[in-house]
Amino acid sequence: MKKKIAILGSGIIGLCSGYHLLKKGHAVTFYDRNEPGSGASYGNAGSFSDYGAVPLNQPSIIKNLPSYLFSSFSPLSIRWSYLWKIIPWALQFLKNCNEKSMRDTAEKMNDLLVFSLSEYDRIFKDVGVGDLIEKKGALYIYGNENKEQVAKSNLLREELKIKQIVLSKQEVHDMEPGLHPVYAGGIYFPNSWHARNPKKISDKIFAKCLEMGATFIQDEIKQIQSNTLTSENNTYAFEHLLITAGAFSKQFTDQLGEKIPLETERGYHVHFKDCENMIKRPVCSLDSGVYLTPMEQGLRAAGTVELAGLKNPPNPKRIKYVTDESKKMLSNLPDPYDSWLGFRPTLPDFVPVIGESKKYENIFYAFGHHHLGWTLGAVTGSIIAKLISKDGVNLNFSKYSSSRFS
Numbered sequence: 001m002k003k004k005i006a007i008l009g010s011g012i013i014g015l016c017s018g019y020h021l022l023k024k025g026h027a028v029t030f031y032d033r034n035e036p037g038s039g040a041s042y043g044n045a046g047s048f049s050d051y052g053a054v055p056l057n058q059p060s061i062i063k064n065l066p067s068y069l070f071s072s073f074s075p076l077s078i079r080w081s082y083l084w085k086i087i088p089w090a091l092q093f094l095k096n097c098n099e100k101s102m103r104d105t106a107e108k109m110n111d112l113l114v115f116s117l118s119e120y121d122r123i124f125k126d127v128g129v130g131d132l133i134e135k136k137g138a139l140y141i142y143g144n145e146n147k148e149q150v151a152k153s154n155l156l157r158e159e160l161k162i163k164q165i166v167l168s169k170q171e172v173h174d175m176e177p178g179l180h181p182v183y184a185g186g187i188y189f190p191n192s193w194h195a196r197n198p199k200k201i202s203d204k205i206f207a208k209c210l211e212m213g214a215t216f217i218q219d220e221i222k223q224i225q226s227n228t229l230t231s232e233n234n235t236y237a238f239e240h241l242l243i244t245a246g247a248f249s250k251q252f253t254d255q256l257g258e259k260i261p262l263e264t265e266r267g268y269h270v271h272f273k274d275c276e277n278m279i280k281r282p283v284c285s286l287d288s289g290v291y292l293t294p295m296e297q298g299l300r301a302a303g304t305v306e307l308a309g310l311k312n313p314p315n316p317k318r319i320k321y322v323t324d325e326s327k328k329m330l331s332n333l334p335d336p337y338d339s340w341l342g343f344r345p346t347l348p349d350f351v352p353v354i355g356e357s358k359k360y361e362n363i364f365y366a367f368g369h370h371h372l373g374w375t376l377g378a379v380t381g382s383i384i385a386k387l388i389s390k391d392g393v394n395l396n397f398s399k400y401s402s403s404r405f406s
C-alpha cells in the first residue's frame, strides 16, 4: 500500500531514505530548516569508509581519558562547562569501552558497511554523479606510539574480512610521497571511495527526489505529536513520519516520550586552497584523528571530537588543532581560507538507531550514524524504506532498534 511519509531532516540519511521510499512509490515530503544536505552531511571528510567498522568505544580510551580531559591539543576534547550535561552519556559510553562491546559494535557496523558501496552505486548510477566520486582507496598513517592499538584494530578488521593492506614506512612514502615522514607505517583500504564535494552529491539525490514527485518544505520544526509537526507559524499533519534530523533528533524523541541517549561529537573542517593535488587520496592520521581529503574546494582537513553540545559556539582552539595537525602531515600547506563546525550524531554504544519508534507505529527513526553517516546513507535509506513499506519481512534489523535503550 502506498503511504504518505513526512521526512524530518534532509541530510544524507533523510535524502537517501526519501529516494528509496519514492522508488517504492510512496509520497514523500521533506521538512528541513535549511537547504537539504547542509548539516553534518555538508562538511564531512567525504570518505565512503566501508572499512570503518572498528569503533571509537575501545578499551584504550579509558587509559587516555585523563590526557584528553586536560589537554586542549588532543584528538578528543571536552568543554568543561558542558561536562555535567554530558556525564550520563559519557558513563554509558565508558561502559561500552570494553573488548566485548567494541566487537559487538564492530560487527553491527560491519553488517551495514558491507552493503554501503553497492547501495550507493545503485543510487549514483540513477542520479549521475559524474566525476564527484573518486575510487582511489584511503590511507591511514600512524606513529610508533600507536603501533599496538593499530595491530589490534588490524586483527579485528581481518576477522571481519575487511580488505586492508598493511604498509611499511617506505610503502607509505611510495604511495603518497608528498606526506611529511611523521609516520611509522600505514594501512591502505583499496576499496573505499571519496566524494569531491559532498554537498553536490546531496544536491543530485535531492533533485532526483523532486523529479520523482517529492515536496520540500523549509521550516524549523519545534514540536512533534503523534500526527502533527509544528513550527512557529505552521502545523503540518502527517500519516507517517521518519525522523532523520541527525544530532538534532533527540528533542523530538524526547517529545515522543522515548529517552534515547543521543549526543553530538562535534567536528571541524578547514580548507587549504589549491592544495588538493598534494595527496592522491584521503589520508587519515590515526595519531591526531585528522583526515585530509582532496576536494573541489581544495584540500579539506576534517576531524577531531569535541564534546560540547549543540549550542556552544565554535572553538578556535579546535580549528587551530586541525590546522596544525594538517601542517605536520603536509609541511608546505598555507593557512586555511575557511573553517566549519559540524555535529556528528552519536549514541553511547556507537550503533545508529534505525527502526520504528517504541510508542507509535507510524513514526520511524534513522539517526546516530556518528563518524560513518556519510558512508551509511544509502544502506540506511534502503533498510528504512523496507521497514516502512513492510516489505523486508524476512530481515531482522532489531539490533538497530531504539528499544535497546528502554
Ligand SMILES: Cc1cc2nc3c(=O)[nH]c(=O)nc-3n(C[C@H](O)[C@H](O)[C@H](O)COP(=O)(O)OP(=O)(O)OC[C@H]3O[C@@H](n4cnc5c(N)ncnc54)[C@H](O)[C@@H]3O)c2cc1C
Residues within 6 Å of the ligand: 008, 009, 010, 011, 012, 013, 014, 031, 032, 033, 034, 035, 036, 037, 038, 039, 040, 041, 042, 043, 044, 045, 046, 047, 048, 049, 219, 220, 221, 222, 244, 245, 246, 247, 248, 266, 267, 268, 269, 302, 303, 304, 341, 342, 343, 344, 345, 366, 367, 368, 369, 370, 371, 372, 373, 374, 375, 376
Ligand atoms: C568533521 C566531520 C567529518 C566527518 N567525516 C565523515 C566521513 O568522512 N565519512 C562518513 O561516513 N561520515 C563522516 N562524518 C559523519 C557524517 O557527516 C554524519 O554522520 C552524517 O552527515 C549524518 O547525516 P544525517 O543526515 O543524520 O544528519 P545531518 O546531515 O546533520 O542532517 C540533519 C538535518 O536535519 C535538519 N534539522 C535539524 N533540526 C531540525 C528542525 N528542528 N527542523 C527542521 N530541520 C531540522 C538539519 O538542518 C539537517 O539538514 C563526519 C562528520 C563530521 C562532523
